[in-house]
Amino acid sequence: MRAACYTRTGPAAEVLEVGERPDPVAGEGEMLVRVHASGINPADVKRRAGWRGMAMEHPLVIPHTDGAGEVVAVGAGVDPARIGERVWLWNAQGGYGEAGRAFGTAAELIAIAAAQAVPLPDEIDFAAGACLGVPAMTAFRAVHADGPVDGQTILVNGASGAVGHMAVQIAVADGARVIGTAGSSEGAAHARAAGADEVIDRHREDVAARVMELTGGRGVDRVIEVDFGANHLLDVAVLKVNGTIAAYSSTSAPEPVLPYYAFANKGANLRFVQGFAIPADARHAGHKRLAELAAAGKLAVAVAATYPLAEIAAAHERVEKGSIGNVVVTL
Known part of the structure; x- marks a missing residue:
């Protein structure tokens, strides 16, 4: 699969690379998702930049916590009926103060716990869905x-x-x-x-x-x-x-x-409020309410710009400069 990664913190243009990485495999309790859109949050660029002395938590990191795509395979213990489901993803990398996962959503494929792949309402496209997690x-x-x-x-x-x-x-x-x-x-x-x-x-x-x-x-x-x-x-x-x-x-x-x-x-x-540390009951209530608002036409997700994976460094720089609306990488 094609993916973006970095092996040291620093400026986006200097540390982000795009290339081929091994395809992940869904383990027990996981699903394999083909990522169509990867949302970029300030937390993602801070982590990549080494903000406030943040160190590398893994030898190689595929960035981004949020994303959206389609389930293409499931591991043991996951209902096969979920294959083909449109989903949005949350906490694909983990929050501040913890090592979390090394591999986020800036890749064509991601293996992630089934609970972290939420059905994406039909009213929301993949780019918008990649902006729901945080x-x-x-x-x-x-x-x-x-x-x-x-x-x-x-x-x-x-x-x-x-x-x-x-x-x-x-x-x-x-x-x-x-x-x-x-x-x-x-x-x-x-x-x-x-x-x-x-x-x-x-x-x-x-x-x-x-x-x-x-x-x-x-x-x-x-x-x-x-x-x-x-x-x-x-x-x-x-x-x-x-x-x-x-x-x-x-x-x-x-x-x-x-x-x-x-x-x-x-x-x-x-x-x-820490978006990476929302209690499970509150998270489930949020998933439900967002779906209800989307179905009622009351949820508008502002996407300021989309960038292809090859231009992920420019996308990070756009987030750092600030813009009205979310910035998304498409795959």
């Missing part, structure tokens, strides 16, 4: 980890990002009023198209003042946060008493220092 499931967990959101007001910081865009759709579909933030007019339009009731330009407006104005001084029930280190003072300022901040990243300040009593005086709940 972006959509992280969004679902951030929205729903602390109970139903019907009737609540939610602030989604970074509403035009991959996770934020999904969070807006899920929250709106499940009855919440959503206020989003964006850093450009293009991003604001993207968030509004996802269903955000209001979108605040974080570069031109006082976000905290505007949120309080929009909520009649009451604040929001929940904040879904893309960069906790950068925004935690804003988050606690606009949070209702006993509200929740669900943060799924803190890239700009990986070791934030908090004003304890600003949070304690509001009884704030801090929820740190």
Whole structure:
């Protein structure tokens, strides 16, 4: 099979190679999937780049956690009826803080545990399906980890990002009023198209003042946060008493220092969301809800660009530069 791989961390153009690798074989409890699309997440490029001193966990790594394709064979203990099934894949490499798997989805074939291959709704194509594992499931967990959101007001910081865009759709579909933030007019339009009731330009407006104005001084029930280190003072300022901040990243300040009593005086709940560590029951609920939303025409997956496998380095560079929508490698 053709696959991309790297044997050392560093810049994409220097370390990523594309060539022939041995075909994998489905072991017990596994399925062999022919990958049609491989989604790229920030975690993938950080791991490949050696972000914050990340070391190689295996001598050779085939990158990417997310993907979508078709089941072509099954191992012992797996229902043969699943052969031919369209599926989307999650945690194909594993999360931070663990060695995980060496071989991800940037290959024509992958052998993966059957539970990590989820039936792909007919309404979603392979490229979009390759964006469900981390972006959509992280969004679902951030929205729903602390109970139903019907009737609540939610602030989604970074509403035009991959996770934020999904969070807006899920929250709106499940009855919440959503206020989003964006850093450009293009991003604001993207968030509004996802269903955000209001979108605040974080570069031109006082976000905290505007949120309080929009909520009649009451604040929001929940904040879904893309960069906790950068925004935690804003988050606690606009949070209702006993509200929740669900943060799924803190890239700009990986070791934030908090004003304890600003949070304690509001009884704030801090929820740190890790898309690689979603509990099994929550994951199953997410799979079900995403399928329901897709069937109802309420789940739009934004794919900004697709690249052939041979151009995987350019695809990684596109993710590093930032874009509205997900970046996918097609096989």
